[in-house]
Amino acid sequence: MNVQTILQYGVRILIIFMILPIHELAHAWVAYKLGDNTARYSGRLTFNPFSHIDILGSICLLLTGFGWAKPVPINPLNFKNRKAGTALTALAGPLSNLIAAYVAMIIFKVISWISFGGVDFFYSNTYYYINLIFQYFIILNIFLAVFNLIPIPPLDGSRILCYFLPDSFEYKLAQYEHIIYILFIVFVVLFNFLSGPINWIGDKIYNLFYFLTGWVDIIMRAIIL
Numbered sequence: 001m002n003v004q005t006i007l008q009y010g011v012r013i014l015i016i017f018m019i020l021p022i023h024e025l026a027h028a029w030v031a032y033k034l035g036d037n038t039a040r041y042s043g044r045l046t047f048n049p050f051s052h053i054d055i056l057g058s059i060c061l062l063l064t065g066f067g068w069a070k071p072v073p074i075n076p077l078n079f080k081n082r083k084a085g086t087a088l089t090a091l092a093g094p095l096s097n098l099i100a101a102y103v104a105m106i107i108f109k110v111i112s113w114i115s116f117g118g119v120d121f122f123y124s125n126t127y128y129y130i131n132l133i134f135q136y137f138i139i140l141n142i143f144l145a146v147f148n149l150i151p152i153p154p155l156d157g158s159r160i161l162c163y164f165l166p167d168s169f170e171y172k173l174a175q176y177e178h179i180i181y182i183l184f185i186v187f188v189v190l191f192n193f194l195s196g197p198i199n200w201i202g203d204k205i206y207n208l209f210y211f212l213t214g215w216v217d218i219i220m221r222a223i224i225l
Contacts, residue, residue, distance in 0.1 A: 020052060054068060090159030
């Protein structure tokens with residue numbers, strides 16, 4: 001196993017124990033702010049990773065780069081607007097991943113410019129590995145956000161989709177959620193059939209974030225050069 005592979009798995013472990021808990025905490029926090037205490041009473045309004053880790057989801061993330069944590073329990077009836085509250089709570093998770101990716105890109109650009117000030121370090125193996133770690137971290141967060149926005153139960157995208165659908169379709173979707181979930185996992189794990197579209201969308205978001213952090217380059221160029 002080469003160094004790049006070790007770093008890749010190391011970042012995946014970091015995602016499991018840090019980013020997935022943030023993702024789930026975001027769900028719990030938004031639900032709490034919108035009037036639903038279910039996640040809080042279930043012990044999910046916490047950053048503790050062991051409150052959120054799903055064994056199968058963690059294994060999938062470690063092996064494939066795509067995974068999930070235990071869904072945060074909510075009671076939509078506690079929201080003033082059931083459908084809007086459910087959709088906003090669902091959106092909070094993927095949004096937390098995108099924010100983490102954007103912040104990581106800012107930090108990485110700052111590090112790159114500072115490293116460039118000491119040219120020897122910029123071209124060193126240490127900087128190369130730091131570069132890899134940040135790239136893996138940013139890409140995984142973006143891809144996790146895209147993955148969770150897929151409108152298939154029980155992923156967050158299905159909760160957001162239901163906001164735009166009639167109640168009858170929403171109830172029908174909930175009725176077959178477990179069957180859809182099992183079939184989805186089989187296709188993702190065994191056939192990896194979503195890797196192409198997810199990679200394409202993820203690349204577009206990565207390029208967008210790179211563009212939207214251009215202000216960092218302007219500031220650091222003025223300081224360093």
